[in-house]
Amino acid sequence: MSLTKFLRSPFLAAAVAALTLGAGLSGAPATAGTVDLGTAPPDLSSAVNPNVIVTFDDSGSMGATALPDDIADEYGYRYYYDSKWNKMYFDPLKDYPPPMRPDGINFPNSNFDAAWRDGICHNWSPSYCYNAGNTKNLGTRFYESFGNETATTNRPNALAADNRTIPSAFRPASGGAFWFECPNRNETNCVLKVVGTATDPKPAPPAPEVLVPIKQRFANWYSYYRTRNLMTRTALSRTFGGQTLDNKVRVIWQTINADFITSTPAIRGRQVQEMTSTWKTSFFNWMFEVTNNGGTPNRRATIEAAKVAERSLSGDNMNPYYYPPLVAGGSFRSLECRQNFHMLVTDGYWNEGDPTTPTPYVKQNSGVTLPDGKVYSVTDPLTTIYWNVAGTAYDSSISNIAFNYWARDLQPTLANKVPAYWADRTAAVTVPPNDPGSVPSVYWNPANDPATWQHVVQFMVALGIAGNLNYPTDYNALRTGTLAWPTPSNNSKPALDDTWHAAVNSRGQYFSADNPTVLVDKLTEILTSILTRRGASTTPAVSTGVLTTTTAGYVAGYDSADWSGYLMAQNIDEFGNLLSTVNWDAGCKLTGGPCPSTGSSANTPAKDPSSRVIVTSSGTLNSGKPFRWTSLNAVQQANLNGVDARGSERLNFLRGDRTSENLTTNPLRKRGSVLGPVVNGQPRYYGPVETLYDDLWPAGAPEMGLPFKSFSKYRTESLTRKERIFLAANDGMLHAFDKDGNEAWAYIPSTLFTNGKLRQLTAQNSGLVPTVDDRPIIGDAYIRGKWRSILIGSLRFGGRGIYALDISDAAATESEGGVAGKVLWEFNALNADGTTNPDAANLGYTYDSANLARLANGKWVVLISSGYFPKTGPDSTIAPAIANQTSLFVIDLDTGALIRELRTPAAVTSYGLSGPEVVNYNRGRDTNIDSFAVAGDLAGNLWRFDLEKPNPADWTVTLMFQTYDGVAANIGKQPISVTPIAFSDAPRGPAKSILLFGTGKYLGDEDRLATGTPQQYLYGIRDRGPGMSRTTLTQLVNQTMLNEPNNRRSVTKNPMLDTQEGWRINLPTLGERNVVTLTPIFANGFAVFSTVIPAGDNPCDPARTGAIIVVDSRNGGPPGTLLDSAFGGSPGAGKAFAGVVVANPPAAGQLGAVNRLGGGSLILPGITPVGGGPPVELNVVPVWRRGSWREALDFTE
Known part of the structure; x- marks a missing residue:
């Protein structure tokens, strides 16, 4: 089987990108169609609250009306009533928002004509107050009992013996509220300002806010801020x-x-x-x-x-x-x-x-x-x-x-x-990143807390x-x-x-x-x-698949204190370790100020929000446009406006303007960084073309054009194009950064207007708001008369939609208009006005849901799985969520139009369809034409979608396999959440394939514990062709995986007979599951699986562990004795080493990997064995001596 058969699709290119870019049937209850989907990663749901x-x-002095102390007894002087000298007194340039109830709703504003002496007591617990209705007309009797104590009855709002009255010598004749403006702390040159008659002062430009009327501010100050208490x-x-x-x-x-x-x-x-x-x-x-x-x-x-x-x-x-x-x-x-x-x-x-x-x-x-x-x-x-x-x-x-x-x-x-806290790692020597406290000057620095x-x-x-x-x-x-x-x-x-x-x-x-x-x-x-707290759910992406002195790792993650994000570039040493020096942090570059992650205390200039190239679309074909208020249509403006008509302000906030974060009244969300949290959006490095087509196409195909339009020429030209790092972040954007960490441009999917997520991002008390939260795929396709690089993005729990961008010529057209031209289309479940899109009504939340394919009907298409529906919220009760059927949508890549929706049969319970794999038969000149797609679902079904015939009406859906025994009670106990990957099934013939995948899920709170999780497995299921009966569990050869000493794993070497239809391997640790799509090594038919083992019921051990496992795709056995040699011996008769237990496996994205120069081994940056040590290195890649390292991944026939 040729290399082009398997490395063309962007998903498999991304899998190689892990090498190259490193990164009997039963029904079920209706509720089976929904899934526990978490807003935050399952790891964080077990965080230990402090x-x-x-x-x-509650001392007596807390009843004072002045600060600092040295002015507390000087209420008989004019300067006492100037906030310049008495910091407690009313400041005409500040707002005074009322207290807040536990639910976040503000107390009512006070009334200038009848202001409560203690507004908190009156509005919260009147029965506790002394004379709860005690009010003052601040326009006529402000001066009376201004500074009274509350000690007499030991209750708020009490009338005390000492009722300090403002001297008549300088109070207004009206007896009303006032303030003074005094240039110094004496009685000369003080100017009286009477509330309601004086000109209402405004903040000096640039004005950070529009203040509420001064009478309202004064009344709130009097009722809620007048005393220290x-x-x-x-x-x-x-x-x-x-x-x-x-x-x-x-x-x-x-x-x-x-x-x-x-x-x-x-x-x-x-x-x-x-x-x-x-x-x-x-x-x-x-x-x-x-x-x-x-x-x-x-x-x-x-x-x-x-x-x-x-x-x-x-x-x-x-x-x-x-x-x-x-x-x-x-x-x-x-x-x-x-x-x-x-x-x-x-x-x-x-x-x-x-x-x-x-x-x-x-x-x-x-x-x-x-x-x-x-x-x-x-x-x-x-x-x-x-x-x-x-x-x-x-x-x-x-x-x-x-x-x-x-x-x-x-x-x-x-x-x-x-947990120790290291806020300042500055030292005269290199500070070990895993043990900062070993440096005495860091340990004894008061900014740090090393105490465990x-x-x-x-x-x-x-x-x-x-x-x-x-x-x-x-x-x-x-x-x-x-x-x-x-x-x-x-x-x-x-x-x-x-x-x-x-x-x-x-x-x-x-x-x-x-x-x-x-x-x-x-x-x-x-x-x-x-x-x-900081965390990351994915592993680093790297800039090249071969480890050299210039290989860079791109590490992204989040800070859950304020849900800000980071993207850091770090070099990788010869052993695959990420070096402690951070070359740049894109979050710092967007935000400005000091950048602790790089060790710099110097202020980094912030990216000017108005100059950022940010685009969005109307959700229709070729409708890209600038993300500016005047460019939005009326529906989008209304969605951002909400009920308070602050849409323009919100748009500026999303662009990076920080002004509205600092308002004293109704501020927008306070951010630690303009870059939003990166939870599941693994960085994607974009450089030379990754997919590997040949130039063999069916006669008359547009791809068979003149040589100057050939794929080989396109690939050669791509060697000199500028790199970009694409990053999906939960600030509503897909970002494109250059190799120095500067943002080149960003895209906001239009569905985030419709579902209200953009507006939620700005809300003062919002936590993590999922928006653009999935790793994009990048592939190459021939549309609109030329080869183009296409980026397809899904949103995970951010939305029910997919977006497509043409990212060809990364740096050539990065003006606002040029980037708007990159937008191809979106495929969303909801129209812009919130009504259901009939073509996408069955589309759920898109979790790693898309793939590219070239079909026999001449179309380049995007295959989109119907994704997931949540257990709670409005989307949990709609018809698609409870239908127990799933769909594969086939979308025209050029136009974004639906070609056909392939629906699984109603007789089989199906929910939560995984990302689709595309597979093609070897048919001479048609080697680049895809024949079928395969996807799993959370019920445990493996589906085959036959796409070979030119007429879409002739396409069919077949049930290939079920991970359960057909008993309804067992539906969903071995869910498939990863994309199956097709390998050559050489014993069956060059046009045959075997589909590899694992079972398990890691999506919500119910997934964070090992206890109660059923046994999970790794599978290899042979493709038996269209229309064949489904494979059963009894037709598989079983391999046994064991935990061995020194945190190693072994697998038995049972042969798979030609009469058997695949293999199965148990995952040996309680709670262990496969939730990240495998990384293929096609050159020798090996598959690298990663597994996740949740920490269990002890939140003090929240860091998930897992295993890196290498198996032979042909039988599910170990990779020969390659790892026995590396580990220094055999684990025993009838088995061989197949992997190691690791401390920090990815829970989303894909396993990042690099190939050691010259071949021979695979290094996994950021993945370290339990107990410490350098990143995992697996000697399972053939040594290569040909002109291109990419050729080492080819199949040999």
């Missing part, structure tokens, strides 16, 4: 409200006074629970009812907060590490990797009697061996910032308390699996107060030792410096917030820092 302990300062309650509500933190953190809380009235602090009786609706409401009930009375015993409160992490490991939520049983009757776990964070919001210096220090007690001024064996020395210059305190040591300082709860293992019976034992990290927020030190400018001097921390003392400025020191000692952060906007920002920053 404990967040919130401490709210009100401001903190409002800020906390806006930080924890909405859905951003739901099911992402576990929360417990306390105040520093009211919760210590009895000898047993209230926090000791509180549970730590997930931020779900019920617990969240309890948290808000507490927060909204905090009053202010008493001193500032912050040290006592910090000790009690930290003691939460030391609690006993009980079988309930009193246990801070508790993880409930996953199945009824199961056992709970105590999660050894759970992190603990304490967030203290305070307005003062600690001022209590010295608390009793805990036992044992590890102090900052004494050397100690830490739980990981590292020695903390008080003479080491690298540790100076921790121990260098002037004067006499103060054992019960808050910095010592923080150090104790960081340096000591708080749960000695739990394994030390808390159970400990507490402190986040300290001070409200506008200052110590003796200058924050943050003195930080560097403290690190170098040229400045020491002041000696702590009670109720004085050094006590605040000591609070900063506590944050440093615990590897946390200290913030100073002197106004409402800053407070919300800092609290949000804390929680973002807490939630930061």
Whole structure:
């Protein structure tokens, strides 16, 4: 069988791209037609949520109406009423959004003519308030009782004995609301501004926002921000409200006074629970009812907060590490990797009697061996910032308390699996990427937290107060030792410096917030820092299939803290290791600012949003157009507008404009990067032509044109075209980057307007919104009079659609108009107006769903599988979702028109059709004409779609094989989610093939556990031709795969007889499944499978493992004794080595691979064995000595 037979299709070109570019029948219930589809990767669904302990300062000073402290008693002076000097006072250039309810809905705006003295109390828990209806007409009686305390009744909104009244000497005669503009802190030259009569000031250009009317802003400030207590309650509500933190953190809380009235602090009786609706409401009930009375015993409160992490490991939520049983009757776990964070919001210096220090007690001024064996020395210059305190040591300082709860293992019976945090890897030496803490300067850097034992990290927020030190400018001097921390003392400025020191000692952060906007920002920053996690579901793509000194790897992924993305270029060494140096990060180049991934602190200029070449389409043939507001049609504008008519603003946001992220009222989503998260969109390197056609075509075929139009000439010319890296990201775009990481252009599929995903991307509290989330395929086809490179993209859970682009001549036409001309068509289930497209009504969500083919009717076509329908949501109940039939759509590549939809028979339960493989018979000059397609489904069926006859009406669908035994209860237990790959079945003849695939799925939450997963297999099923009866399990030869010592795999060597119709291999580990399409080595008939083994029921071991397995396509046996030689011996009689267990197999995309120069072995960059070591190398590729390495992949006949 010739090479051209199998390497023409773009899917198989992508498989070689893994080498070259590296990257009895029964019915079933209707519900079988839907699938659990997850928004986030199954890996992340098992993420361990951290404990967040919130401490709210309820001291008497929190009733003050001023910041900083030195102005608090100067309410009799005009400058007190100027926000320039009193940061708490009304600022006419700021908005004051109301507090937020747990569900993310804002409280009502206050009323200027009847403003609530405490709007939170009135609108949340009136029964708790003193005189809940107590209001003020701010136009006539603002001055009365402006600064009253709330201590008398220990309830919010109380009328106190001290009703501070604004002096009549300078208040308006009307008694109404006002502010002053004072150039300095004295009484001269202050200008009175009366709310409602003064000109409403506007922000200086460029204006970041349009402010609501000034009376409304003033009323909101008065009711929700006037005092420190009100401001903190409002800020906390806006930080924890909405859905951003739901099911992402576990929360417990306390105040520093009211919760210590009895000898047993209230926090000791509180549970730590997930931020779900019920617990969240309890948290808000507490927060909204905090009053202010008493001193500032912050040290006592910090000790009690930290003691939460030391609690006993009980079988309930009193246990801070508790993880409930996953199945009824199961056992709970105590999660050894759970992190603990304490967030203290305070307005003062600690001022209590010295608390009793805990036992044992590890102090900052004494050397100690830490739980990981590292020695903390008080003479080491690298540790100076921790121990260098002037004067006499103060054992019960808050910095010592923080150090104790960081340096000591708080749960000695739990394994030390808390993830280390490396924010700053800067060092004078090369930092090992897998062990940054081995470099002392990195380990002791306060920006990093190397502690893997159970400990507490402190986040300290001070409200506008200052110590003796200058924050943050003195930080560097403290690190170098040229400045020491002041000696702590009670109720004085050094006590605040000591609070900063506590944050440093615990590897946390200290913030100073002197106004409402800053407070919300800092609290949000804390929680973002807490939630930061990075991950990748795919393996790197590489720039060439032969490993040389210039081979580059392209690594993409996501940061789940803010769902931003990255695409990094790293060189690959001779062993296939990705070098630690990052050459560039495309996310940084789009976003601008410092780029930590490259090790650069210099500011990278951001890509100008207005200059980006971004195009979209109307969804019809040749309808590409710029992604600009005036280019959109009315329906697209309406879809972006939504109910608030902010469509143009959203469009600018999607282009990369950051302005709307920073609005104080109704901001759009805050992004960490303009580049969206790359979850399943494995990068695709595009350079010289990958597909390998010959120039033999049927007589009269257009491809048999003049020599200057031949494929061989086209392929030769492609050797000099400019490279591009195509990347599908969940920012709604397919990006094209050049070899230096600069974005050349991007495309937004039109279906994202229709399904509302583009608008969702901009929503303030949106998490991961799937949009363009699938690896594109690239192939070559002869349409419109010439050979062209075609990119076909699917969307996974981003949409029910496919898009086609002509990417020929990558750099020649990359103006906005030129790129718009690249858009060929889209095939979508919904029309632009949201109505159903009758041609695509049965199209589901497109998971790796497309392939290219050349058919006997003369058409180049795209074959599209009908994909998946979800178990929940509106698409779960529509007719195609419950029909238990699947479809293969045959689309004219030139026009995007449907040629025919091939539907599986209703008598066979079928749902979730996989991507289609295309296969052609060897028929002389017709070697380039495809004959049939094969696809599997999640029910476990393997389907053959015969396309050989010129008339589409004569095309047929045949059931080839079922992975189950025909019993209805077993439908779906061995699902096929990968594209089958056709190999030559030489014993049956040159025109015969055998289809290889594995079973399993990894699509949603129900797939993340190994427990309960049925046995899965790898299969090779012989093609018996059209109209033949289906192959049964009894007609297969069974091979046995075993786990061997040293994390190796063996497979038996049972022969496959010519009378047998294929083979089957068990996957030996519980939960193991094949979810990534295999990589073929056609030169010797070997197939490289990768498998996934979910971590199981312990979220502290979330990283999936798996195996790399090489089998002989002809019998399912091992690759001879090639791996026996590599592994140094045989695993025993009747079997041979066939693979290794690996730590990080891909769960999407395709296995990236490169060929060692000269052949002989295959290297898998980014895939490392369990236990560590260099990337997997398999000596299963023949040594080649011919002119082109690509020829080594040819079949020999």
